[in-house]
Amino acid sequence: MLIDSHCHLDFPDFAPERDAVIARAREAGVSPMITISTRMRRFEEVHALTQAYEDVFCSAGTHPHYASEEKDVPLEDILAAARRDKVVAIGEAGLDYHYDFSAVEDQKAGFRRHIEAARQTGLPLVIHSREAEEDTAAILEDEMGKGAFSAVLHCFTSGPDLARRGLALGLYVSFSGVLTFKKSDELREIAASVPMDRLLVETDAPYLAPVPYRGKRNEPAYVRHTAKVLAEVKGVSEDEIARATTENAYRLFHRLPRPEAMRRDPAAAETGRVA
Template sequence: MTSLPKITDSHCHLDFPDFDEDRASYVQGAVEAGVHRMVTICTRLKNEPSVRAIADAFAPVFYAAGTHPMSAAEEPMTSVDELCRIAEHPKMVGIGETGLDYHYSADSMEVQQQSLRIHCAAAAETGLPLIIHARAADDDMARILAEEHKNAAFGCVMHCFSSSRELADAALDLGFYLSMSGIGTFPKSQDIRDIFASAPVERILVETDAPYLAPPPFRGKRNEPSYVVHTAKVAADVFGLRYEDFALQCEANFERLFSKAVL
């Protein structure tokens, strides 16, 4: 019997209530589908202990922590020291998600920018990759990332990338990675697939952003980590690769960026 190719869900939210009914079954279902590693993301630092507890409870699960831009105005402003302290935990492997979202939260753009810069500094200080959420803020995002990276270099993934080609190019020029979510599999997302196709395959990750953005054939339903396989198969086609070869490349990419997340 041939074993399934291993793949990593680089971004999900296992602490969300959608998984409360039987979190263990979702983790096990992912492992059975070949998803041998998941990174669950804390979006409000007050929830970090519960997210950390999930990572501690399940061997395949790691976690990242930060303040989501849509929460930046509601949450106490974090500090580099606080993020560095949290990063001491052995299963804490990334800083964020952070970023800018002017689509829903343009009224807090100044607070979002301040928070983003703090997270950039913490990524540089800890050596952990920055996890970026970007929506309707491409120019400011490209500018701030370039400024902060010039000040102190850090690794970074543009999570759930669905922004402009210009922001993709700016991120790739800084050595960053692009992550494909279920958005990249939707029939009307050819422009996003084209952006991914023009990027180096060595800089690509895949994710679910579960419980959101389930790919076909599950679109409209609750997403879960096992479904990242469906997104990865679409990504493999985008790059003209067999799924097995793309999965192998994606694993190498993930471990290069998230070097702390070693099983």
């Protein structure tokens, strides 16, 4: 079994065949799936998917691309969303300096707001960082000094410095299909250095499909190709990577019900709300 720790099943790319996409994931042994919020103002659409599929869970938050658009969304709204059933994470939030979709100061303020939400709820923060390594690490280090929180550096494509500083803070590191790309030698070296108990895999679907599907629409079933390369990088079997990344996901996203709990009580899919 594998867990797709980060996908976007609410995106229109999946609308024509969402049922089939989720069915293919299950057939491939990929379950549960965490569909990640990018706009608080569209949270209800994301959350609705968790009600339609028992093994789909979600987060609550605003992507840095929309930090300026949603800079007036208060912390209280994120906290309220986090109390809903099947919400297992905060974010994705962080910094993206590759595009100029939101002002840097709005991104930084939003990042800190989401960190506070993670701290108050106890839910892990899903961190987006692109071409913003130093500022990402500095904010994380500063905020960790104000009070502990858990987090994952999602779709990791940064350099070794952010990986090292993130791991020193107790963060997890998640790898996507980029790990399988021919020119990702440095990224594979970084993945080799990440301890087994801090590794996650994801698709970031519909983006970043792994080889052999590169250039096509990604979907949760394809996470097994990333896991295969990660196993090669770590020098372990695919089964061992599946066990490790699955256990890590359950530990980090602690509101995810384990399969045995769901077998005993199907209502366990509706995980406990944050007090």
